Amino acid sequence: MSIDSVFVHKMWNDHELSKMVAGGVPFAMLSDAGGKVGTAYGIYNEEMGVETRGRFIIDPDGIVQGFEVLTPPVGRNINESFRQVQAFQHVRNSQGTEATPSGWRPGKMTLKPGPDLVGKVWEVWNTKMAFD
């Protein structure tokens, strides 16, 4: 979503992005003229008149589970966004009984918070596990 019109989205997709991604952008390119939606999400920069690089993870109940906001010159890390969505999905599927430690990826161990785990995380998890 950006402040550009859908006509500009079409030009950008058809003339540039479709040359990077076969078939063009597979998802909806949303237009937020005036920044009304961006303002509600707290990422519209009024001085510059543009949205900043905000990225929101919204769960199936419409609840915001996470967000990240970057200034314009630095691009996002899509793998990290996917990793976070996978972690939120895992936690949701466990109905909140599991938590994903730092650097978790599918297949890595999760933690089951409870009275027995208090002060004992060091016994089952170490900092090396935060890295790939």
Add this chain to the structure above:
Amino acid sequence: MAEELKVGCARPTGGLVGAEEEKQELAESTPTSKGKEMKSMIQVGKPAPDFTAPAYHGGKFVSVKLSDYLGKWVLLCFYPGDFTFV
């Protein structure tokens, strides 16, 4: 899911769902000390503000409503503008 838009000379617009009622409420409420509504970041664990927005998708111009995606995971990305390099 998404409703197709008629293309005319007017630029299609969207907005927040329920924004008209909010405006009225604001007009009735007393202004804050700065005389302007305080801007704040939305919070995790709280509902995402619902909106409708015109969109370009699969070669068509459509209208997209966030709440139509309830039941699915949504990654909503904002960016400064088309053709902004990164």
